[in-house]
Amino acid sequence: MKKSKSILGVMLLAIIAFTLTSCRDSKKEDDHEMDQDDMEMEHDNMEMNNSSMNSSDNMAIDQDKSATDIIIVNYLELKNALVADNTEEAKTFGAVLANLFAEFDKSAYSSEQNKELTDIIEDAKEHAEHIAENTIDHQREHFEILSKDVADLIAITGTSKKLFQAYCPMFNDGKGAIWLSEFKEIKNPYYGSKMLTCGTVQKEI
Numbered sequence: 001m002k003k004s005k006s007i008l009g010v011m012l013l014a015i016i017a018f019t020l021t022s023c024r025d026s027k028k029e030d031d032h033e034m035d036q037d038d039m040e041m042e043h044d045n046m047e048m049n050n051s052s053m054n055s056s057d058n059m060a061i062d063q064d065k066s067a068t069d070i071i072i073v074n075y076l077e078l079k080n081a082l083v084a085d086n087t088e089e090a091k092t093f094g095a096v097l098a099n100l101f102a103e104f105d106k107s108a109y110s111s112e113q114n115k116e117l118t119d120i121i122e123d124a125k126e127h128a129e130h131i132a133e134n135t136i137d138h139q140r141e142h143f144e145i146l147s148k149d150v151a152d153l154i155a156i157t158g159t160s161k162k163l164f165q166a167y168c169p170m171f172n173d174g175k176g177a178i179w180l181s182e183f184k185e186i187k188n189p190y191y192g193s194k195m196l197t198c199g200t201v202q203k204e205i
Helices: 002-083 086-105 111-133 135-159
Strands: 162-166 177-181 200-205
Touching: 002 086, 002 135, 002 177, 086 111, 086 135, 111 135, 135 177
Parallel strands: none
Antiparallel strands: 162 177, 162 200
């Protein structure tokens, strides 16, 4: 009888030990699965954060492209006013451009690009202001340098617009001058009605 009780006691202890071991193993497996789930969630969160950061960067650059496109639209209006020998309209769009350059956001670009953009925008703003305050001969002189500034701006920021860079060989005492246009047909802003078709298309932008 004592022997039977002893055997039963040993079996009971074995069952308890087995149950405890199984519980510990099950807990370890659960903990391991939880660790894996946590790691996967953390990885997904990191990917989402990186994706959000990239989206923010792309959005900032897209916004800057839009800002450049708005500048181009008003630059073309200025150009067309000079083609039409319209001093007052040229003044209006010169003032609009001066404000647009003053508000241009350069923060999405690298430090080197930022420095270049600062020089371009400050120069362009100054010439736009002169166009807003002067008569047509002086407007055309400042338009020459403004056109170079806008071309340089586009080279850094890009644009969604199709443009043509045209060239007048006669302006500025025969030194020549470029301008940007929305079409291939030559309509010269430097001479207007005096020499409307003087010039050639250099390239498409």
